[in-house]
Amino acid sequence: MRRQGLAAVAIIAIVAGACSNTSSGATSSVPSVSAPTSTASPSATGSNSAGASAGASGGASGAADYSGITGSVTISGWQSSPAEGQALAATLKAFSSAYPNIKVNYAPVAGDYPTVMATKFASGDVPDLFYVNADTADTWITQGFLFPLDGYISKYHFDTSQFYPGYASIFKGADGKTYGLPKDGNTIAMAYNSSLVQAAPTTLDQLVTVAQSLKGKNGLKAPICANPGLDRGLAFIYAQGGALLSPDNKTSAIDSAASQSAVQWYLDLFKNGLAMTASDLGDSWCGDSLGKQHVAIIFEGGWLDASMKATYPNVKYTWAQFPTGSSGSPVTISYTAAYSIGADSKNKDQAWVALQYLTGQQGMTEWTKGGVALPSRKDVPAPPGTEVLVNSSAFAKPGSGFMPGYNDVQKAFQDAFTAQIQKKTYDASAVVAATKAAIDKALNGG
Numbered sequence: 001m002r003r004q005g006l007a008a009v010a011i012i013a014i015v016a017g018a019c020s021n022t023s024s025g026a027t028s029s030v031p032s033v034s035a036p037t038s039t040a041s042p043s044a045t046g047s048n049s050a051g052a053s054a055g056a057s058g059g060a061s062g063a064a065d066y067s068g069i070t071g072s073v074t075i076s077g078w079q080s081s082p083a084e085g086q087a088l089a090a091t092l093k094a095f096s097s098a099y100p101n102i103k104v105n106y107a108p109v110a111g112d113y114p115t116v117m118a119t120k121f122a123s124g125d126v127p128d129l130f131y132v133n134a135d136t137a138d139t140w141i142t143q144g145f146l147f148p149l150d151g152y153i154s155k156y157h158f159d160t161s162q163f164y165p166g167y168a169s170i171f172k173g174a175d176g177k178t179y180g181l182p183k184d185g186n187t188i189a190m191a192y193n194s195s196l197v198q199a200a201p202t203t204l205d206q207l208v209t210v211a212q213s214l215k216g217k218n219g220l221k222a223p224i225c226a227n228p229g230l231d232r233g234l235a236f237i238y239a240q241g242g243a244l245l246s247p248d249n250k251t252s253a254i255d256s257a258a259s260q261s262a263v264q265w266y267l268d269l270f271k272n273g274l275a276m277t278a279s280d281l282g283d284s285w286c287g288d289s290l291g292k293q294h295v296a297i298i299f300e301g302g303w304l305d306a307s308m309k310a311t312y313p314n315v316k317y318t319w320a321q322f323p324t325g326s327s328g329s330p331v332t333i334s335y336t337a338a339y340s341i342g343a344d345s346k347n348k349d350q351a352w353v354a355l356q357y358l359t360g361q362q363g364m365t366e367w368t369k370g371g372v373a374l375p376s377r378k379d380v381p382a383p384p385g386t387e388v389l390v391n392s393s394a395f396a397k398p399g400s401g402f403m404p405g406y407n408d409v410q411k412a413f414q415d416a417f418t419a420q421i422q423k424k425t426y427d428a429s430a431v432v433a434a435t436k437a438a439i440d441k442a443l444n445g446g
Contacts, residue, residue, distance in 0.1 A: 132339075186335050187389050243256070290312075
């Protein structure tokens with residue numbers, strides 16, 4: 001009753017959060033977090049063909065015996081593109097081959113995913129296994145909608161050590177329990193037109209130098225396309241030693257000297273004509289800006305590849321690691337989504353068998369082979385051409401889901417930042433003040 005009683009409140013909160021997620025680009029909405037690239041993958045191994053072992057898929061020594069678990073499992077999630085649907089269909093087919101005693105019913109959710117799922121939580125009629133995006137994980141865990149996986153992980157010796165920490169940490173509750181396992185992930189890196197940029201800048205100082213050399217040349221509207229929100233801006237803040245939160249995550253740190261300096265640095269890119277937003281460039285997102293050659297440099301994730309291949313196949317671009325800032329250490333931000341079992345799911349054992357396969361080495365290799373996702377595990381190889389993005393997972397910090405009320409914080413930052421660009425005042429203190437107010441409110445339960 002507690003979960004269902006809180007569900008009506010959750011519906012309102014989730015809808016508000018979804019509406020507040022207004023960052024430009026193709027990454028901050030739910031589907032975008034899980035829309036990257038590909039990898040070479042073996043098919044189901046002989047040891048799993050009878051549906052009896054899965055320890056190997058989780059990277060554990062020895063094999064877990066699932067031969068006694070039979071029945072059906074309903075799997076649900078959003079579907080960001082036909083390619084994602086095809087990749088998941090192929091992965092579920094491989095699962096069915098490996099575990100023939102379990103029938104898979106795939107039921108993708110149409111419409112606004114968080115809102116639809118909130119109504120399902122309210123009614124107690126939830127899928128057995130479903131996607132959980134990073135930015136809704138904390139809410140769903142706190143409201144008691146997700147089932148803790150620790151019992152299954154322990155019983156079947158599923159090795160979770162291979163997940164990149166920046167991805168796995170998002171799905172841990174305040175009680176220390178695990179409520180989801182990351183199904184894939186993505187990092188923000190620098191993509192640049194290799195016909196215009198001969199050598200990728202490796203530091204933020206070099207980025208400014210390269211941008212200055214490109215300004216007003218080659219028909220570019222601006223050297224860089226940059227988002228006005230934390231969905232990219234947070235990476236620049238981290239790179240220069242700033243942060244939103246104190247190390248213990250209990251107080252705001254956006255007003256620290258390092259954070260304020262970083263925000264001002266980011267604003268100065270726009271002030272000095274080195275960067276423009278996609279909307280000001282007349283584009284829908286920075287990927288279009290790169291494809292139309294309105295800019296030479298952007299900061300995106302693996303989802304860019306499919307778009308460029310389909311829409312701008314003749315534009316040559318290259319990936320490079322996010323430039324190092326004054327902090328002196330490589331850093332970027334990451335996005336992820338998990339598979340979780342609902343607290344009210346009716347077929348939890350069958351859901352676990354599917355979950356451990358889909359997030360295990362074997363299933364994730366099959367999934368990322370489909371060309372729409374990057375691995376969240378260290379033991380799954382990077383799809384060809386995505387090595388920069390995958391390798392960045394080792395030092396990436398979560399780009400969402402790491403604090404309560406983050407969508408409101410992101411909106412406050414973006415609204416204030418955009419206002420500074422539009423008014424041409426470029427004052428970091430106004431952005432910092434608005435963001436701090438939102439952080440303080442979120443941390444105080446507002």
